[in-house]
Amino acid sequence: MDAVSLTHHDPAELAALLADHQGATVVVGLPCGSRGVFAGPGATLLAEALGVDVVDLVMTDPEFDGGATARSVLAVPGPSGPVRVVAVGIGGGRPTPHGLFDAALAARAGVTVLSLLALEAENALGAVAEGHAISAWQYHRDGSPTEARIHLVGATATDSDAVLSRAATVAQATGWVRQLVETPPNTLSPSAFAAAVTDFAEQTAPGSVVVETWDADALRDRGFGATLAVGGASARPPLAVVVRIEGEAQGIGLAGKGITFDSGGINLKRDGGELSWMKSDMAGAAAVAAAVIAAAALGRTAPAVAVLPVAENMPGGAALRPGDVVRHPGGQTTEVLDTDCEGRLVLADALSWLVGQHLSGVIDVGTLTDSGGVGPAYWGCWTNAVALADDLIDSGRRAFDPGWQLPLHPTYRAMLPSRVADIANAAPDHPDSGQLAATYLRSLVGDTPWVHIDNGSAAWLERDAHPWPAGATGTPVRALVEYLHPSA
Template sequence: MTDARLSDDRTIAGRADLLIIPAFSTAGGGAEPASLWPYDDDRVARLLAKDKAFTGEAGQFSALLISDHLPPVLAIGLGRRDSLDADTLRRGAMVAAQTSSGRGTVVFALDIADFGIRAVIEGFLLGRYDYAKGEDTSFTVLARAADERAFAIGRTAASRANWVRRLVETPPNALPPRAFADILAAEAQKLGIAAEIWDDAALSEHGFGALQAVGSGSRNAPLAVRLEHGSGARRLGLAGKGMTFDSGGINLKRKLTEIAWMKADMAAAAAVAGAIFASVELGADPDTLAILPIAENMPSGSAVRPGDVVTHPDGRRTEITDTDCEGRLILADAIAFLAKSNVEAIIDVGTLTDGGGVGTALWGCWTNEASLAKTMTDAGARAGEPGWHLPLRAEYERLLASKVADIANYSLDAGDSGQLAATYLRSFAGTKPWLHIDIGGCAYLEQASAPWPQGATGAPLRALLQLLLDRST
């Protein structure tokens, strides 16, 4: 585990096993340290000038620079000084963490930008994550002006994001639905958050017919976790897809490179829970009701079939035309339940499609209330986990028409898309303001995308955490 702290004692720099110095690119094509502090002389600048290949461009780092008068120095490039933002600094800290692996005591000397402390601690801890090796560095952010609150937010956000990443990376045989639900409930109870695990009888009582159907093919029974916190005066309803493994069911996935990482199909439920946990750890009072449906989607003699009809908590019925579109089915149960509850708005999160075609660096979202999308995307931008608001068009509803139920979960004529998944889910929100976030493109990376390695990212925990912190102020 990484021991992370904040200090304004500049003598710490001399005792480091590695000193990280941010640097900017100059108009002349060279590099300069962001500040002379903590030494207040030009010794670092003179050392930096010896590395002719290092120009201070964003994402670049120097070779280890050795001097008789300094600990080993690693300079990281941040680009031009006048274009610095939190995301550049966060990504630079991630690169520094990956590059400094194996060093015992690492100090990051920071004397730039009001947003710097949160970005640096967050980036370093995210960059240090390693599922197999763990995190074992002593890391200090050395800042002339110490902002303890910013440091706490960055440390907690990154630590909980890494907690999500570890859950997502856990082999599916070690994290069946009951084990996952038990972990979420135990974490909640440690933090004073009310938690319930709904078994088959409770699912029947609450009308979660779709969740029961989706999980019917597995020997591991489906469950739902209910998390509740706050007064209920301004309650936000949250839902997160928790498929601990998704084979596709009877509509078995054909692409081996996709089915190989379907352990990650519970990333949304983990991120929603983790955001609530992080906000409570930071002393916020998130007024939330979260419903996290959890199941395995497996083919067997008891599995749900294409053509089956299921009933949701609001009495609406879905014809299942594709068993591999199971995420929207279980989210529909959660949304329908929340729509009948005392919540002022609903946000659901799932790995449903490709995230709206916006790539691996963004999540896509659709809504029936534009102001809710703006609030969410603004929070994501400030947290360094941005999203994109996509239009929701009413004419797509006809593609999900069913002759035997209120709606179908898939269009046999048009194929699938994030737009159609959102169109389906919208119908269960009723009159409540509602937002759907699709993290299918960014929750788990099939290939590395610097500075992120291949694997789980923890998205969109940091965006959701920022939203909860904003609502708690």
């Protein structure tokens, strides 16, 4: 697990920091207005410390306009040699914590950072700290963690230590999800996934969470027929990981899709490009596990239970076939028309089991489709309980991990008919969509308040999408942490 050191400093310390931390990258935000790029509080302070006008220097870069996606790297004279400065645009208008989180993340300043971004807005320390800490993450092939040291210059606040402690925990959870999602599928088997969750819980929230693994026999005993069928052709058997914060009250339930590799099964995927990143099809389960564990580490004591079905979806003689019928906990059956719509099948098992526990509500997360077409900046969600969805979306807004609610029309249920089961997992005569996946899952939950989150468009990026680089993002882990243990 990556280590993150976040330290707050008063602006009067900048000159000493520059002298003491040679090799650190200085990050400064530059706003823009009707007259172009100008110096904000951070650039003004840096000019006083170094005697250099950053605005004059950055204007030699013809592509830097001060907009939210602008970035320029400078080398300026310092007290003990050249200082690497990354100037990031923060746009026009009054800077916001969300905008400064994006700026810190997009700065890509490395693992030793001296940031002035928190000077640009009130109450931005945590946002900037989290953005830089997440940006410092890098995939480690040999298991050796990255150690990031982030020095943050900003106004003194009484809660700075608590703010930075939370930012470090959330950043570590995000980095853990990204590491797991990036892990090659020959390495991350279902059992390796389960071991990784157990290790993360022991390191992050010892004594605060309980982690169980249900093997194939336990899945059979609990009626997880779809999970067993989806993983039936793999040489590495399916399982479920259960993460609990125990308590006496009625708690919240969560489910996460954990397909460690998705070939499509008998309905084999044809797009080689898509197949190359199907290792990421467990991003929902990773985000849910990390969120529950991080929330426990931050102090959540209210009960919560997460059920994460984990399997490989492979072709073979024992593979799930189009036309098969699978049974879920509680007895509902599904006709499988498309074996490449396997994520909703394993989530159906988890949701059915959770609903049987009589919880206050259930939330499921999976990379099922394109998140309802909302693009890489959002996760999409559907619900039968507007208040629960509003809470989640508001949590995402506060955590700079935004979501968008999409409509769930009751008539779409008729698109999933079956003569041999209660419902089909795909439409026989309509293209698949996030809407249809949500409609299918809706049939499992009855009157239990429920939200389905599809993070398929945002959990893995095929190319850079500001402020994120290509690859794993961890979304919606930050929104879920904020929901489970709010920051305010």
